[in-house]
Amino acid sequence: MATDTLSAPMLGEASRTRVLKNFIDGEWVEASTGETFEDRNPADTREVVGIFQKSGRQDVEDAVQAARRAFTKWRLVPAPRRAEIVYAAAEILLERKEEYARDMTREMGKILKETRGDVQEAIDTAYYMAGEGRRMFGPTTPSELPNKFAMAVRQPLGVCAMITPWNFPMAIPSWKLLPAIVCGNTCVIKPAQDTPLSTFNLVRTLTDAGVPKGVINIVTGFGSALGSPLTEHPEIRAVSLTGSSEVGRIVGTAAAQSFKHCSLELGGKNPMIVLDDANLDLALEGALWGAFGTTGQRCTATSRIIVQKGVYGQFAHRLVERAKALKIGNGLDEAVDMGPAINEAQLNTDLKYVDIGKAEGAKLLCGGNRLDGGEYKHGWFMEPTVFGEVAPKMRIAQEEIFGPVVSLIPCDSLEEAIPIANDIPYGLSSALYTRDVNKAFSAMRDLYAGITYINAPTIGAEVHLPFGGVKATGNGHREGGIGAIDFYTEWKAVYVDYSDRLQRAQIDRPE
Numbered sequence: 001m002a003t004d005t006l007s008a009p010m011l012g013e014a015s016r017t018r019v020l021k022n023f024i025d026g027e028w029v030e031a032s033t034g035e036t037f038e039d040r041n042p043a044d045t046r047e048v049v050g051i052f053q054k055s056g057r058q059d060v061e062d063a064v065q066a067a068r069r070a071f072t073k074w075r076l077v078p079a080p081r082r083a084e085i086v087y088a089a090a091e092i093l094l095e096r097k098e099e100y101a102r103d104m105t106r107e108m109g110k111i112l113k114e115t116r117g118d119v120q121e122a123i124d125t126a127y128y129m130a131g132e133g134r135r136m137f138g139p140t141t142p143s144e145l146p147n148k149f150a151m152a153v154r155q156p157l158g159v160c161a162m163i164t165p166w167n168f169p170m171a172i173p174s175w176k177l178l179p180a181i182v183c184g185n186t187c188v189i190k191p192a193q194d195t196p197l198s199t200f201n202l203v204r205t206l207t208d209a210g211v212p213k214g215v216i217n218i219v220t221g222f223g224s225a226l227g228s229p230l231t232e233h234p235e236i237r238a239v240s241l242t243g244s245s246e247v248g249r250i251v252g253t254a255a256a257q258s259f260k261h262c263s264l265e266l267g268g269k270n271p272m273i274v275l276d277d278a279n280l281d282l283a284l285e286g287a288l289w290g291a292f293g294t295t296g297q298r299c300t301a302t303s304r305i306i307v308q309k310g311v312y313g314q315f316a317h318r319l320v321e322r323a324k325a326l327k328i329g330n331g332l333d334e335a336v337d338m339g340p341a342i343n344e345a346q347l348n349t350d351l352k353y354v355d356i357g358k359a360e361g362a363k364l365l366c367g368g369n370r371l372d373g374g375e376y377k378h379g380w381f382m383e384p385t386v387f388g389e390v391a392p393k394m395r396i397a398q399e400e401i402f403g404p405v406v407s408l409i410p411c412d413s414l415e416e417a418i419p420i421a422n423d424i425p426y427g428l429s430s431a432l433y434t435r436d437v438n439k440a441f442s443a444m445r446d447l448y449a450g451i452t453y454i455n456a457p458t459i460g461a462e463v464h465l466p467f468g469g470v471k472a473t474g475n476g477h478r479e480g481g482i483g484a485i486d487f488y489t490e491w492k493a494v495y496v497d498y499s500d501r502l503q504r505a506q507i508d509r510p511e
């Protein structure tokens with residue numbers, strides 16, 4: 001078996017199994033536990049994509065100490081210089097886009113078109129954040145006293161921890177790592193155990209572009225072992241998690257004990273409203289892409305479609321026809337529309353919700369079964385699934401499934417649809433299909449979510465706009481755009497008194 005080094009070339013598909021070590025202080029090191037785990041292809045579990053370190057508390061400690069040492073120098077590198085490295089990384093990612101997309105399809109399962117999009121999202125983030133290095137604006141403002149100058153400057157926080165999910169294994173790490181380092185922080189990242197390779201590919205690129213040792217450290221392993229060390233460590237100043245609301249509550253509670261900055265991007269149960277006056281062809285395309293793109297494994301996935309009664313029958317019929325026609329299979333095949341679930345546990349959850357939906361009295365219009373014959377034998381595949389006549393309070397309409405299962409909810413009007421859309425524990429994304437500008441604007445105001453699309457599905461956020469949501473979707477922070485710069489910096493107010501005398505604010509009031 002090949003052991004990875006920074007200079008080792010990427011090995012192509014179907015080549016030797018790579019053993020990847022942790023990346024700490026610019027070195028590849030084995031986990032202190034001496035244990036490893038396998039990263040397997042969910043479309044064909046016979047294929048081991050890589051072998052990774054099953055790390056423990058000591059590995060986190062080593063990574064934090066490396067990041068702490070690196071911070072003393074990195075914080076002093078001018079932000080535009082830090083940003084140039086990120087820009088150079090974007091250029092390298094562009095060259096390696098196809099190779100990294102193929103690696104990602106093999107470890108995550110989503111189709112090539114989408115994994116290319118995932119790498120592109122990291123490229124977009126890199127270009128955007130490279131530009132921020134020359135902004136990082138802060139206000140200057142008049143002092144209330146004469147001969148005194150006042151301004152606020154952004155300062156880095158120190159060591160930041162990132163805990164990232166498997167569904168966007170390069171894009172989401174890029175949302176966190178790139179603003180963090182442009183702002184002058186250093187990082188310890190724990191990628192999801194199902195998809196560590198794509199994070200390695202991103203960090204390898206950043207290292208090749210010139211990020212110095214210790215600025216980004218990777219510790220792989222399981223949340224059960226690494227969650228507490230990362231969230232409780234007194235020298236970690238910020239934690240950024242993308243994951244479930246359940247894990248978010250644990251991470252948020254732990255991080256609060258040492259007053260860390262904490263950004264939580266959590267679940268979604270995203271509604272799409274289709275009104276009678278909508279362009280139905282467009283709404284169908286959107287529904288299909290929003291519900292079954294990424295096998296429904298996006299926190300932005302369209303999982304509820306609230307359809308006005310005038311078009312409900314036609315919409316349901318046509319959606320089912322289109323869902324049945326989707327080609328399921330290995331994402332490396334360009335003809336495939338939808339890949340597998342990420343792992344057995346996720347597939348079981350998806351199938352469990354099919355049973356729950358049936359038991360609740362929803363009408364199974366298509367799908368619902370596991371695919372495990374023939375070409376599907378060694379993967380975690382299931383049919384795209386559509387439930388009709390779903391009542392808004394059923395569990396399949398309230399709980400995040402994270403699979404290719406969508407619920408159709410009939411409604412009478414936009415006035416009825418909005419409360420149905422809002423009456424869930426989450427609030428990430430939302431969509432409305434209509435040709436009526438008045439309705440569009442009231443929905444933009446009244447849908448209670450972090451993101452609203454008009455005449456587009458609930459997925460497909462762009463990296464320079466705020467990404468995040470309300471209620472159980474998060475804790476008020478936003479990734480993407482300037483929100484990320486806000487999260488990874490701390491304000492410092494600076495006063496310069498050039499009057500040469502003691503001037504007391506609030507007390508000495510010039511005549």
Ligand code: UN1
Nearest residue numbers: 168298299300459460461
């Ligand atoms: C996620 O599902 O966690 O907006 C992120 C989108 C993608 C990002 C999804 N750009 O669907």
